[in-house]
């Protein structure tokens with residue numbers, strides 16, 4: 001099974017959600033604030049769309065190349081697993097595939113740095129990458145030996161046992177994410193006393209929601225992009241507000257916009273979206289395990305229960321989950337629309353919410369209307385243009401139903 005990459009443990013890929021997703025882990029030493037957005041960008045192109053389109057196109061090309069390279073390597077591994085033997089198959093799967101992906105990660109990092117989104121040094125980025133790979137290897141090793149044990153236990157039932165164990169692991173990781181995984185990559189602290197904290201408390205009180213913890217997330221160490229999220233399940237559930245979001249908090253408008261972002265996160269909380277996402281994970285994992293089972297039956301040289309079956313398992317699992325991921329993204333966009341609607345309804349400030357989204361689009365160098373097909377397949381949030389139009393109460397035909 002392909003384990004999470006480095007970036008998966010950072011908020012962008014958390015099963016949590018939010019505003020135009022920044023590329024993380026990201027990077028620069030000097031603090032880049034809104035005022036750094038060049039005057040030239042601001043004039044005539046206030047949302048920086050020329051630069052955003054260029055950046056978006058480049059990122060899509062790298063993502064496609066990365067996926068293609070990984071897929072070719074995995075297929076080759078399946079084909080030669082019998083000749084390579086179990087141990088070599090395992091090592092190439094666990095270490096070879098991340099190494100093939102490394103140059104693409106470096107290119108992404110350099111691009112993010114060039115446009116001023118990343119604040120990490122190359123060394124800092126590499127440390128995060130190593131942390132991610134180590135985490136992936138630890139989880140992957142546990143998963144591999146559990147699956148092998150199931151396969152040897154029962155020819156007929158190992159897929160069901162694998163699915164149940166994977167779901168349990170997913171739930172455990174959701175619960176532990178805020179306390180165990182997130183701190184590996186980012187610092188956070190309780191929201192410090194002050195006008196921002198008071199304002200956020202008022203928003204929570206107005207919404208009538210019980211929230212245990214609102215924390216300030218030190219995104220600014222690594223990126224100039226802004227974000228917020230709900231993370232954790234049950235006792236670990238908490239809301240994170242990125243410090244890049246409230247960097248200019250003394251300003252009244254910034255406080256008001258942060259309140260709106262919080263209201264969006266409260267929407268996820270009220271709607272039980274973390275639980276819904278876990279339910280979707282149950283479906284996606286079932287399809288993935290079915291794909292893994294079929295591939296092991298058809299392609300493994302020595303049958304289930306042997307290390308040489310792992311590449312086939314990984315290939316089947318990856319292809320099957322990739323096949324249903326557009327459906328998961330469609331569902332995620334649906335939940336994001338509900339959280340947006342909640343934020344506007346509970347605050348009655350659609351226009352200000354639209355302005356907050358526009359500011360985030362410019363700050364995070366997001367495309368306001370990313371290509372429709374690409375977005376339909378891979379977008380976890382509605383296109384920013386659609387969100388902005390909906391917040392203003394006039395979705396155009398362009399917004400469509402994707």
Ligand SMILES: [Zn+2]
Pocket residue numbers: 017018019264265268336339
């Ligand atoms: Zn959201």
